[in-house]
Amino acid sequence: MENKGIADIFTAIADILDIEGENPFRVRSYRNAARTIEDLSQSLESMIKTGMNLEEIPGIGKSIREKIEEIISTGKCHFLEELRAQVPAGLTELLKLEGLGPKKVKALQDQLGVDSVDRLEKAAQAGRLRNLAGMGSRTEEKVLKSIEKYRAGMGRFKLSVGFIYAQALLEYLKEVPGVRRLDPAGSFRRRKETIGDLDILAICAKGCRVMDRFVKYGETAEIIAKGETKSSVRLQCGLQVDVRVLEEESYGAALHYFTGSKAHNVAIRDRAKELGLKISEYGVFDSKDEKRISGAKEEDIFKAVGLPFIPPELREDRGEIQAAEQGKLPRLIELSDIRGDLQMHTTATDGKHSIAEMAEKVKEMGYAYIAITDHSKAVRVAGGLDEKGLARHLKEIDKVAAQVTGVRLLKGVEVDILADGSLDLKDDILQECDVVLAAVHSRFNMEEKEMTRRIIKALKNPNVNILAHPTGRLILEREAYKVNLKEVFQAAFDYGVVLEINAYPDRLDLRDVDARMAKEMGAKLAISTDAHSAAQLELMRFGVYTARRGWIEAKDVINTLPLEELFKFLR
């Protein structure tokens, strides 16, 4: 079974135990394990095969290791099946409804026999919820609304979508008289590939009407909560936005707190506790006399627990606190380190703009070089080039290059990796290229072994420089194909092939955690936009964010090199 499936099993266990009123810390253990497993770069199955002790993974102890082993060897988890025998199948689904937690779900089942979303809807419509302790007619209204939203399938949003709404909202709130400072926090600030909601922090003058204005924002569909320090709305697109108003003296503590991640915060607070301190969103306090020590600046929080500043992108409790403690935090790559873009498409295949138009755009951006990398013939829908077509196209690139000053155009291609691992174009034409990207665009549903063999065979071709979007996933749309990344990264290292972090916001492929493993295995990376228009060349930042989340430094990335060094490297 894939990691995702195993993580889902532990989430299901946690949900049922939660409803059953189990020790909340035991519940949390299962949830933590599920999260950890989803973040792994390697399948648990292959980890077991190579003899690794799963208990070395933080958050996985004896009990969960045994369950993983059972799931992998039998495909089932006995414990979950036992739990499911006690609890109606639809019950855990109710937890997904906003405003319903384990206690209410339990009461609904015990007292009204509600065990599914449909039955809950009927009970609420019939006005039967108000008979329960702690519930009233407002609860019924909220439940019906939650069901409607749930059915509409509102979930997470791509980071790039978050950027669009965040920018517009910040512009709007900035205009409110008395607003002194605004910062987005949360997973948006950590640049996570998807965001569940948008958190905005504010400092305001006394009497500022920021909350009144916020809930009147033009795209507000629903006001979820409105208070003096915290308000929440849902926008028409379904995105929830929270605004929090804070005092200047505690702003840093709040910024840290609301940036998260939750796991990072727990670890920081745990550490504070050991030092006799208490950290909350209001500041750093002495545990004994509750006296306030600091908290105006975000740095204060780290200083209080004896650590240097940790960049938001690293705050996932993936070892950043230990690294900070040992002075081993990476010097994360920045957008300004990028000197060129090594994947883009033109009108020769499925791009919107010509070679010259792409070149003009990157001149504005100040790049030293770009590679033009159109598709090969296997990608029919994109009008991929055959050998002859590519030969003509390479000449065209040379012609345009002769007319363009200030930026060097590299001749490239994104050649398809066919089902058997051979390449879609002959070697002699690939040799004409400065950069050859290889990529999978078909037959996604192979078995892991077959897919791994296919990709590694392609990497062995000495003409291949970069493996493009190595897992093929589309965020929120398509799962990655099954492939043993550890073996692929090893092959990439052995054959000197660079691994791409595709910056296109729907891809971000490699993922953050995968890029980190690639780096740790010694492989080099390239961050490329895969732009299909001139405007999309600006998407580079999303690739850089992903790289930063993967602990990547400028020296790990080949398109931070000056042109001459890049050439040397590619040869």
Add this chain to the structure above:
DNA sequence: GCCGTTTTCGGCCCGACTGTTTTCAGTCG
């Protein structure tokens, strides 16, 4: 259920808002 250079037992982050309550439990982040 996990974890440990104070611990192998006894901890496990902390506060705002809501709705239904007369002082708080539940949910959320």
